[in-house]
Amino acid sequence: MSKDNQILEELTSKEYEHGWSVNYEADEAPIGLNEEIINWISAKKEEPQWLLEWRLKAFKTWQNMTEPEWANVTYPKIDLQSLRYYSAPKQDKKPKSLDEVDPELLQIYERLGINLNEQKKLQGIAVDAVLDSVSVGTTFKATLSKLGIIFCSFSEAVKEHPELVKKYLGSVVPMTDNYYAALNSAVFSDGSFCYIPKGVRCPMELSTYFRINAANTGQFERTLIVAEDEAYVSYLEGCTAPQRDENQLHAAVVEIYAAKNAEVKYSTVQNWFPGDKNGKGGIYNFVTKRGICAGDHSKISWTQVETGSAVTWKYPSCILKGDHSIGEFYSVAVTNNYQQADTGTKMIHIGKNTKSRIVSKGISAGKSQNSYRGQVQVMKRADNARNFSQCDSLLMGDRCGAHTFPYIDINNSSAKVEHEATTSKIGEDQLFYCNQRGISTEDAVALIVNGYAKEVLNQLPMEFAVEAQKLLALTLEGSVG
Amino acid sequence: MLTIKNLHASIEGTPILRGINLEVKAGEVHAIMGPNGSGKSTLASVLAGREEYEVTEGEVSFKGKDLLDLAPEDRAREGVFLAFQYPVEIPGVSSTNFLRTAVNQVREYRGLEALDAVKFLTMMKEKMKLVEIDQKLLSRSLNEGFSGGEKKRNEIFQMAMLEPTLSILDETDSGLDIDALRIVSNGVNQLKSKDNATIVVTHYQRLLDYIVPDYVHVLYKGKIVKSGTKELALELEEKGYDWIKEAVDSEATV
Ligand SMILES: Nc1ncnc2c1ncn2[C@@H]1O[C@H](COP(=O)(O)OP(=O)(O)OP(=O)(O)O)[C@@H](O)[C@H]1O
Ligand SMILES: [Mg+2]
Numbered sequence: 001m002s003k004d005n006q007i008l009e010e011l012t013s014k015e016y017e018h019g020w021s022v023n024y025e026a027d028e029a030p031i032g033l034n035e036e037i038i039n040w041i042s043a044k045k046e047e048p049q050w051l052l053e054w055r056l057k058a059f060k061t062w063q064n065m066t067e068p069e070w071a072n073v074t075y076p077k078i079d080l081q082s083l084r085y086y087s088a089p090k091q092d093k094k095p096k097s098l099d100e101v102d103p104e105l106l107q108i109y110e111r112l113g114i115n116l117n118e119q120k121k122l123q124g125i126a127v128d129a130v131l132d133s134v135s136v137g138t139t140f141k142a143t144l145s146k147l148g149i150i151f152c153s154f155s156e157a158v159k160e161h162p163e164l165v166k167k168y169l170g171s172v173v174p175m176t177d178n179y180y181a182a183l184n185s186a187v188f189s190d191g192s193f194c195y196i197p198k199g200v201r202c203p204m205e206l207s208t209y210f211r212i213n214a215a216n217t218g219q220f221e222r223t224l225i226v227a228e229d230e231a232y233v234s235y236l237e238g239c240t241a242p243q244r245d246e247n248q249l250h251a252a253v254v255e256i257y258a259a260k261n262a263e264v265k266y267s268t269v270q271n272w273f274p275g276d277k278n279g280k281g282g283i284y285n286f287v288t289k290r291g292i293c294a295g296d297h298s299k300i301s302w303t304q305v306e307t308g309s310a311v312t313w314k315y316p317s318c319i320l321k322g323d324h325s326i327g328e329f330y331s332v333a334v335t336n337n338y339q340q341a342d343t344g345t346k347m348i349h350i351g352k353n354t355k356s357r358i359v360s361k362g363i364s365a366g367k368s369q370n371s372y373r374g375q376v377q378v379m380k381r382a383d384n385a386r387n388f389s390q391c392d393s394l395l396m397g398d399r400c401g402a403h404t405f406p407y408i409d410i411n412n413s414s415a416k417v418e419h420e421a422t423t424s425k426i427g428e429d430q431l432f433y434c435n436q437r438g439i440s441t442e443d444a445v446a447l448i449v450n451g452y453a454k455e456v457l458n459q460l461p462m463e464f465a466v467e468a469q470k471l472l473a474l475t476l477e478g479s480v481g
Numbered sequence: 482m483l484t485i486k487n488l489h490a491s492i493e494g495t496p497i498l499r500g501i502n503l504e505v506k507a508g509e510v511h512a513i514m515g516p517n518g519s520g521k522s523t524l525a526s527v528l529a530g531r532e533e534y535e536v537t538e539g540e541v542s543f544k545g546k547d548l549l550d551l552a553p554e555d556r557a558r559e560g561v562f563l564a565f566q567y568p569v570e571i572p573g574v575s576s577t578n579f580l581r582t583a584v585n586q587v588r589e590y591r592g593l594e595a596l597d598a599v600k601f602l603t604m605m606k607e608k609m610k611l612v613e614i615d616q617k618l619l620s621r622s623l624n625e626g627f628s629g630g631e632k633k634r635n636e637i638f639q640m641a642m643l644e645p646t647l648s649i650l651d652e653t654d655s656g657l658d659i660d661a662l663r664i665v666s667n668g669v670n671q672l673k674s675k676d677n678a679t680i681v682v683t684h685y686q687r688l689l690d691y692i693v694p695d696y697v698h699v700l701y702k703g704k705i706v707k708s709g710t711k712e713l714a715l716e717l718e719e720k721g722y723d724w725i726k727e728a729v730d731s732e733a734t735v
Binding site: 450452453 | 532556565571573580590622639
């Protein structure tokens, strides 16, 4: 057996680090999916009537839809009736501030290396922590509100800023958009809301940390980010889940709205439980993420490092409506063992002189399948649209697959669209070269993989980049050698 | 320091090395010459621990240890350095980053503490002078887009950084221009000490004017068929390999 294959053989030896779960008393919806459950969730959250009606409408829409099957992934049909759609840690009363949050819940986040205690936080990142279905607490709220920035859980936003939620909810990802987006619209439980007023540059990174803890519970969160004229924000999202034998469903929706001259950077380090080395368990990650560059000269930039989940189905996209607006997508997707990822982006050029850039780096190991699926669409009136796409695949071993599905649809002859794609293998000679300099095989893989993904990792905020590098190395640990 | 006894090695079932015997002592320089395909790079790879080669017979001891028993990275950490005939490119990884990982792993193995960024850069600056390598080259991706000569120079720079006890230079001279050959050879000479040894694989006598060997060996069909002093290299330069080949081949048919 070649060295590469042995490396791959052992790749699976690394246990998922965040595989623990914690027992706490939970406030749960009954299992199943129907109008009553939706009423139950909405009542639980003390929602206004308009939102309940919005949910019910989404549910009706969803009932007439079928699960999409075009993605290059296979998994057994999910029995949506066997899931629970709401689970929240029981708290005696609603916490008013972080000090009132159950210390046990804070400890869950401590264990993940996320400190929700503001005093202790040095990094200057404001965090909203979402456990199962609800937001546990948001840090730095006061500091931010002085600038007029709203950063809170989605439920809180519904209560405190209903006019904003009403205005933007579903404006970028309509409930009719797709099967999972419709489902999310019907049953979403919580998530984060972020509003940057006109002319404000958010002085710190805003971050949401998602954790699934409860068993048999779907996580359906919604994130809504609005940046008004000249506003700027950099937003980070991290996710983990315990190791369980059954698959768990995660179907989130993220909407971003960027007004004139606004800029939003959205970075994700996705580390949901990927399933064990035999492909048992793991998260089904079916996510709809989309941003609209509504104003002229606005910019939305997606950066994602995808290492977890058993099945990933995710296409963070940009609608470039404003003239001179810019959309970017930087992605590293790693799959190992039996993981399947079908991910990419859509860049829809509507405005004049719009630009988009796509850099996708797939890394497949084990028996995994890794697909890039990207669409570049240039509308009739989008004069001088520009797109550059670079899609690279790196293979480790010979039992995994890498696939590229670029769709290009040009309706304006002044458009310039460039697409480059490469496929390479981590070579035995690269590994041997590193070994010959005294570098262990594990570290050699980490070095080579991080070098390969560098252009994307460079887009991440500093602390996140370091985390992501470690995560890449960890995901591929034992994959060679 | 290095003792090779009756070393046989094959690749995919084809025997390439057929009984190599060689003794290298500290402070010595050995030159290995021989026609294309005779097994010189194979010998270097086997010593460095490349897994594709199967050692079918023989033994190699290095500083009293069974070299063949060690993983390639441990051989390197013990002090075996191979300057590759064809250095490999690693996109996205700068020479600096690569070497820092290497140097610190080697140091850890030798029970030394890791060098911090400042100490490491100081050391780099010092060694850069030795082979007159440009800083710009070192901040680029390792060997990616390097010219042939730049790659070779970078190999010797790495050697300087890793401070090996046994250096095997596989055709380091090929691809170097006349000035570079002098500079790189000077670098190698400055790294020489009574405690380390060098094996240079080359086709050209010219290199041996700079790096003067104590012994010259001719490898042919996987065996050392002739050994001598540096005069042997001059003789080969003049007469080629035919006379040696003939002698060996006629002996074999007897
Ligand atoms: N994978 C392989 N399968 C079969 N034969 C191989 C393989 N790799 C190397 N060889 C053979 O082994 C022999 C020795 O090769 P090696 O590279 O050691 O020669 P060399 O003496 O270094 O030659 P040069 O002077 O051209 O560098 C050659 O005949 C080569 O073709
Ligand atoms: Mg050779």
